[in-house]
Amino acid sequence: MPKPNIQIESSSQMFDKWKKMPVPLDFKIYVFNVTNRDEINNGEQPKLAEVGPYVYKEYREKTILGYGPNDTVKYMLKKKFHFAANESGSLSEDDDVIVINLSYMAALLAVNDMMPSLVGMANEALGEFFFNLTDPFLHVKVKDLFFNGIYLNCESENFTLALICGKIKADMPPTMRPSEDEKGFYFSMFSHLNRTDTGPYEMIRGTDNVYDLGHIVSYKGKKVMNQWGDKYCGMLNGSDSTIFPPINPNDVPKRLYSFEPDICRSLYASLVGKRNIFNISSYYYEISESALAAKSAVPANKCFCRKLVSNTYI
Template sequence: MLGKRSRLFFGISVGALIISIILAVWGFPKIIRSQIQKNIQLDNSSMMYEKWRVLPMPLKFKITVFNVTNTEEINNGKKPKLQEIGPFVYKEYRERTVLGYGDNDTIKYMLKKTFIFDAEESAPFSEDDMVTVINFSYMAALITINDMMPALVSTLNMGFQEMYSQYGLDDPFITVKARDLFFDGLFLNCRGNHSSLALICSQISTTSPPTMRPTEDGSGFYFSMFSHLNRTASGPYSMVRGIENVKELGHIVSYKEKTFMNNWGSDPYCGQLNGSDSSIYPPIDENNVPKRLYTFQPDICRSIYVDFMSKTNIFNMSAYYYELSESAFASKSANPDNKCYCKKNWSGNHDGCLLMGVMNLFPCQQAPAIASLPHFYLASEELLEFFDGGIKPDKEKHKSYIMLEPNTGAVLKGVQRLQFNVELRQMKIPQLMKVPTGLFPMLWIEESAEVPPSIQEELQQNLKLIGYANTARWVILALAIIAAVVSTIVVVRATLPGWSGRNSVFVLRPTNVNGIDLNKG
């Protein structure tokens, strides 16, 4: 009877062990992955959906201006001396309007950003501070004209003098309030006597650059660097929802109904839409950590990547740290893939491919703006030689990076920095007759975010549950192994000579006590 029971116990324990192995190796991980996917996929019922649709906390949008301190010397051919003023800090709120759902597990939406000045964070700086900067719109227009029709530069410059009459146009610099430069706008007059002014204003009206908005009375335009971000929503975007394949979660498949950015010609590398919109990423498989993460940046009409650097810890959570490396904005000699970004000369000394660390935005913005990292970090040292002070690259201050929680793909902390430059070019007009030619920075921006304490706590609780589930699968497996070992011992001992089922399964029946043979009689 005991033998039958021990064999039954053995069979059950072996069956439990097999089931435990399956659960530990396949079942529990699948259940955990399935639950994570339900929480992070872009579906009305998921925990992530509403946080993705309306960002629960504002990003920090910081603007630092390069104030020009020696305009007279520059006008006479000397090197520029610059002074950083800022940062001017804005709260950046993001809200998405869902337009519908498409094929291939996609969601279609518009993205609206709203910027509100944060006086407390900005102190001691205010929006009313006066700054002297390179006249970005003026230089951009002159360079465009000079590259297309150099003979018209002098004639059209007379129209520009009327356009900028409110500020004076004695040189390529302008002194204005920070608020006007950033969002409110610098008034550009279109009512004057010179015929070239009408031609300039007509061209602005036709091309409708995003940095220009017409006045209500039709008397001119307002130029500002960022008001277009505050006025209109961008998109539509089409993004993978991650319901069918969580590894594709957040991938942008089209922007403004385009699946390819033809600003850079037909080259498949530069024109590809690759990566997310920087708000959401798929979970990271710790056995197959991606070497690069991509984000699509509509303001520069291309995808940018960050490279994996290390595994780290932040907010008491494990994180994967990615950083923008020099290859993203590298020259074609350093990164041959970037050759398709070489589109238009920015200087008479160049062939259309820029120096290390800078990118021509003309094909994207239809204006000769040049992007770089702040202070020309990771750029050619040749760019630094143009200045006599105020430009000093610093990795910790000027790098861009992101930290992701691997189980959920949540962005724990991220910083993205970008500098806007325009060429200061010597030309045969009074304002530019003696200036040195070189790439001149106007300002740089920083967008940063980190999860607030409330969401940190939520993530930590979810990770604890994942930890408990992982612990449970190994505990169950350990108990199953113990049960299998015990049952094996029972079966083996049950087959030994002298075994009796009437005694404890671990005690053999005695045959002799105090010299008396118990088996007799």
């Protein structure tokens, strides 16, 4: 394909495909189902069963906000997810699973951050916050855990519960959304991906140098993500994973990077080797263990290993 056809320019063949991906991505979710809930409550070790993948089709579409200096384009990215029943085999969104109650744990952390002395009173309040709360586990349908949401009640005169709900309202973590009657919240792991655009991204178009195509220059106006407290871990490397520059056969990169705003960092896929796909010679990359390895295995990852994690990410 001639280079002008892959640059982000309204006259190029790639432009419309870049704005709206013609083929969806596969988004696969695995759940670790707790199989011995009662035994854990009596002090035994957890036993988990991996369930999955639940396969969703991820559609991506961009809205261009404008063009900037240094060959850049600014845009918002919209994702939509649809359950692919035929590719999920015997699995269904109506499946019941038992998982750690993430919002329960986050609520305890919120109370501990605000007033540690109230942690002992938190369970009484959380009994009103959640329905049928008996332990730190959640018995839930997959569709509610992933996208539909689990209702959390805030209609109470309990002081501790008022603190918890006030903290959620002030922070409004992406996994929470207000209920229609504004008397509570819904917690879900991924519904925010369907509800809101991400960005703005600022990306190099590749019209000056095609080998810079797709590189993310800034996200939400920031050139470094400050969540990690480290310039190295906060670097914006690579593209948004929807487009990559052509590969120079004389200088094949050992890694391809993409920036993932959901985890506030860039990831890389390592070169495995050459492959033939539909009789087309190509380079095959996959995410290696080193990309997400512990700092003991990969010292360069040490700034990703934070001891304290803000409950705003729950």
